[in-house]
Amino acid sequence: MKKLLLLLAMALIGVLAWVAAGSDRISDVAPISDVAPISDGAPIARPAATMIAPMTRDPDAPRPMIIPVAGVDRSAIRDMFDETRGNRRHEAIDILAPRGTPVIAADDGVVKKLFTSVPGGLTVYEFDPDERYCYYYAHLDGYAPGLHEGQLVHRGEILGYVGTTGNAPKDTPHLHFALIRLDADRRWWKGTYVNPYPLLR
Numbered sequence: 367m368k369k370l371l372l373l374l375a376m377a378l379i380g381v382l383a384w385v386a387a388g389s390d391r392i393s394d395v396a397p398i399s400d401v402a403p404i405s406d407g408a409p410i411a412r413p414a415a416t417m418i419a420p421m422t423r424d425p426d427a428p429r430p431m432i433i434p435v436a437g438v439d440r441s442a443i444r445d446m447f448d449e450t451r452g453n454r455r456h457e458a459i460d461i462l463a464p465r466g467t468p469v470i471a472a473d474d475g476v477v478k479k480l481f482t483s484v485p486g487g488l489t490v491y492e493f494d495p496d497e498r499y500c501y502y503y504a505h506l507d508g509y510a511p512g513l514h515e516g517q518l519v520h521r522g523e524i525l526g527y528v529g530t531t532g533n534a535p536k537d538t539p540h541l542h543f544a545l546i547r548l549d550a551d552r553r554w555w556k557g558t559y560v561n562p563y564p565l566l567r
Contacts, residue, residue, distance in 0.1 A: 428499050428545060431472035432521055433566050435461045435528060435541050445563040457559035458502070458544035465507055465539040467528040470521075472501050472543070472566070477517045477525075479554045480509065486542065487531025491554040492519065500554060504542040505534040 433440060438461055449456045471492060478500065479491040486504035490513075493500055507529025519525065530536050545565070546557035 426498070428547075428560060428562075428565055429473050429494055430567055431501070431545075431562065431565050432470070433461065434470055434472040434501070434503065434525075434543055435463045436468040436470055436524075438463055438467075440566060443563070443566070445561065447559075447561040447563060458504075458542050459563050461528075461541045461543060463528045463539065463541065465527075465529055467539075468510075468524045469503055469506060469526045469528055469541050471519045471523045471525055472562075473521050475501065475519060477513060477515055477519060480513065480515055483532065485533045487529070487534065488526065489532075490525050492525070493548070493552075493554070497552050498548060499560070500546040500548055500557060502542075502544040502546060504544075505529055505532050505540060507531065507539070 433443065443459060443461050446456055446459055469490075473492075473494055475492045475494045477490060478493045479489075481489045481491065483489060486502075488504075488506040488509065490503040490506065490509070491500055492503070503525060505528075506526035509526045510524040513525060528539050528541050530539050534540065534542070543562060545560045545562035547560050548557045
């Protein structure tokens, strides 16, 4: 019995000594939120916090555009950029509307060229404000009164009217609308065609 009491007393003294010694090092213990969880006896590495950079618009991407025919809903147009016309790719979209429906500027810009051609009929070439892209409007029935080259236009401003000039079927008035990434020399007739369909809002 005496041996048992002696062992208990020694154990109690040992516990008290351990507590006293440990109290000086409490600051060494990591906060509970920073302690990695334990799985199968091995610590699990906590992933480091990562900073997510805000999304930025590609400076070379085209500007957002509105549908360039007044009153036409996006659901009424379809993507036909890659369709074939004869032996070539269409590289534009056709927006059907009654003859005389206003054709409006898809974006702010400047009227770079008013031109009449065999395929396009009456056309407008509008450069965006940065002169990186050209908006091409074709088969117009006529121009808006007073429209002229060098004119600054605002998104939604009337440029002309839906028609069938050029090689458009005479019973299918529509606007042939194309988006062109300009070459370095920024000539209105040169560039790379870009699909405008995903950009129209």
